[in-house]
Amino acid sequence: QVQVVESGGGVVQPGRSLRLSCAASGFSFSGYAMHWVRQAPGKGLEWVAVISYDGSNKYYADSVKGRFIISRDNSKNTLYLQMNGLRAEDTALYYCAPYSSGWYGDYWGQGTLVTVSS
Amino acid sequence: QSALTQPASVSGSPGQSITISCAGTSSDVGGYDFVSWYQQHPGKAPKLVIYEVSNRPSGVSHRFSGSKSGDTASLTISGLQAEDEADYYCSSYTSSSISRVLFGGGTKLTVL
Numbered sequence: 125q126v127q128v129v130e131s132g133g134g135v136v137q138p139g140r141s142l143r144l145s146c147a148a149s150g151f152s153f154s155g156y157a158m159h160w161v162r163q164a165p166g167k168g169l170e171w172v173a174v175i176s177y178d179g180s181n182k183y184y185a186d187s188v189k190g191r192f193i194i195s196r197d198n199s200k201n202t203l204y205l206q207m208n209g210l211r212a213e214d215t216a217l218y219y220c221a222p223y224s225s226g227w228y229g230d231y232w233g234q235g236t237l238v239t240v241s242s
Numbered sequence: 243q244s245a246l247t248q249p250a251s252v253s254g255s256p257g258q259s260i261t262i263s264c265a266g267t268s269s270d271v272g273g274y275d276f277v278s279w280y281q282q283h284p285g286k287a288p289k290l291v292i293y294e295v296s297n298r299p300s301g302v303s304h305r306f307s308g309s310k311s312g313d314t315a316s317l318t319i320s321g322l323q324a325e326d327e328a329d330y331y332c333s334s335y336t337s338s339s340i341s342r343v344l345f346g347g348g349t350k351l352t353v354l
Binding site: 161168169170183184186189219229232233235 | 245274275276278280282287288289290293294299329331333334335340341342343344345346347348
């Protein structure tokens with residue numbers, strides 16, 4: 125069945141970097157755009173970034189543009205999020221999700237928690 | 243880019259119907275039929291309940307329905323059940339030059 129498993133979260137100091145990974149299985153990874161969505165503790169969902177099926181197009185939320193980089197390795201069925209210059213407000217549970225052509229995510233993982241704190 | 247606008251909370255009694263609104267602009271909700279709705283129970287991942295304005299994924303109860311009028315989308319849940327108590331988020335594609343997806347702030351549904 126479709127499965128996405130996020131990893132790489134942890135506690136990091138402000139200004140430092142962290143790389144998240146999302147391992148996908150059960151579907152044709154190379155045929156799907158992939159998204160990162162985050163949720164700060166007790167807050168709502170916030171879209172972070174998207175990468176097209178072949179990696180040629182990438183878009184970011186204003187709040188992370190210039191600091192975060194989304195990438196993928198279709199040979200490994202894996203999505204990444206390189207997070208640089210982390211801030212306290214980046215503290216959140218980060219989800220990855222494959223999105224269908226109608227711009228909706230029908231499969232979600234359990235997320236990986238990133239805590240930015242000194 | 244501003245988030246889509248949802249009421250913070252709605253409530254209803256078992257068996258009743260409720261509607262959650264999601265207000266956007268012509269650059270997102272009003273301009274495209276790419277509105278989706280997610281249900282999220284505490285401590286759980288979001289679950290898709292409506293996609294492309296009014297389509298229900300396989301396995302989602304027929305009590306869930308979606309619609310759109312102008313720049314506002316709506317999620318209606320009929321025959322409320324205790325298990326429907328959750329947070330609900332709308333989302334839309336946006337033609338913003340920077341981002342591509344917007345979420346609403348979320349609506350807490352309480353079943354009285």
